[in-house]
Amino acid sequence: MNSFKGKNKRGEFLVENIIFIVLNILFLMILVLFLIKQGSGAVLLEDAYSKNIALLIDSARPTMKMYVNLQDLKEVSDKNGIDFSDILKIEGNDVTIKLSEKGGTKYHFFNDINVTAYKDTDPGREGFYILTFSKIK
Numbered sequence: 001m002n003s004f005k006g007k008n009k010r011g012e013f014l015v016e017n018i019i020f021i022v023l024n025i026l027f028l029m030i031l032v033l034f035l036i037k038q039g040s041g042a043v044l045l046e047d048a049y050s051k052n053i054a055l056l057i058d059s060a061r062p063t064m065k066m067y068v069n070l071q072d073l074k075e076v077s078d079k080n081g082i083d084f085s086d087i088l089k090i091e092g093n094d095v096t097i098k099l100s101e102k103g104g105t106k107y108h109f110f111n112d113i114n115v116t117a118y119k120d121t122d123p124g125r126e127g128f129y130i131l132t133f134s135k136i137k
Contacts, residue, residue, distance in 0.1 A: 042076055046105035049073060050097040053088070053131075054109040057095065062113060062135045067120065071127030073099060088129050090115045112136055 049070070056066060070088065077087050080100045089096040093111075098104035113133050120128035 042080065042099040042103055043105075045073060045076060046097040046099050046103060050095050050105045050107035053097075054095045054107040057090075057109040057113070057115055057131070057133075058111045060111060060113060060115075060131070060133045062133055064133045066131040066133075067125070068129045068131060069127060070129055073097065074127040084127075085119050088117050090117045090131075 053068065056068070060066065070084075073087055074084050076099045077084055082099060082101070087098055089098070093109050094106050095109060096104055096106045114136055116132045116134075117129055120126075120130050122128075
């Protein structure tokens with residue numbers, strides 16, 4: 001009887017080790033996928049630019065016009081197959097930057113002002129957006 005109990009413990013020990021190894025491999029795979037997504041730069045750029053543009057809008061006054069250089073975003077959006085005219089959206093009081101099909105970062109601004117954003121079509125400014133500001137009616 002004692003030898004049977006020892007074999008059972010060895011079997012449990014083997015199963016526990018296999019489960020432990022499988023869970024560790026699964027965790028490492030998820031970690032690697034996360035690092036690959038973060039390393040592409042799209043998530044970091046979306047976050048940084050959405051916050052910075054929201055801060056610009058908060059400091060704007062009616063009748064102002066701003067030119068925003070988004071050439072870094074244009075390179076990433078071209079690589080990810082996103083049209084440059086779709087990467088910056090301002091709806092309500094939210095700025096949204098989208099550099100990939102599944103991504104997109106939204107940031108809120110507080111200024112009560114109408115904001116219109118469109119890409120600049122002048123030669124030599126292919127990576128620029130124009131922001132115009134007007135009073136809320």
